[in-house]
Amino acid sequence: MNSYKSNGYMLVKGLYSPEELNKIKLLVNAFHTQWKTNNREFYQSRAINSSGITNSEYLTAQQNEFLFNLVAGNKLNKLVKQAISEPLFLNTQLFFNPVNVTQKNYWHRDMQYHLNVQ
DSSP states (O other): OHHHHHHSOOOOTTSSOHHHHHHHHHHHHHHHHHHHHHTHHHHHHTOSEEEOTTOTTTSOHHHHHHHHHHHHSHHHHHHHHHHOSSOOOOOOEEEOOOSSTTSOOOOOOOOOTTOOOO
16 A cells, blocks of 8 residues: 555565466457457557457456446455545556557556536
8 A cells, every 4th residue: 555655556475376367368368359450550659558358349248347347346345445435447558568669658547527526
């Protein structure tokens, strides 16, 4: 939790079992393969992330349910609530190293200030 307060993120090693991580990896790899095909030029030239993992264009309803259960599950929520009293789900993105090796990679948060959570 100290990492969240000082850096804005938490790294929690061992939260998920290898079996759970393998399921996530298979699902995300399937998404990413399709996303790269649909966004070939963008991916090759300047992309650092792909958004819309849970878009029905890429994943089935069952795959989306698996992801949302993971994000909303007690295992993760219990830890998040230690740092954020009322967490909200924002969106799904996959960050990756750019194909163009001269392009700088950067991690960022796209805040949706126009949204009203009430």
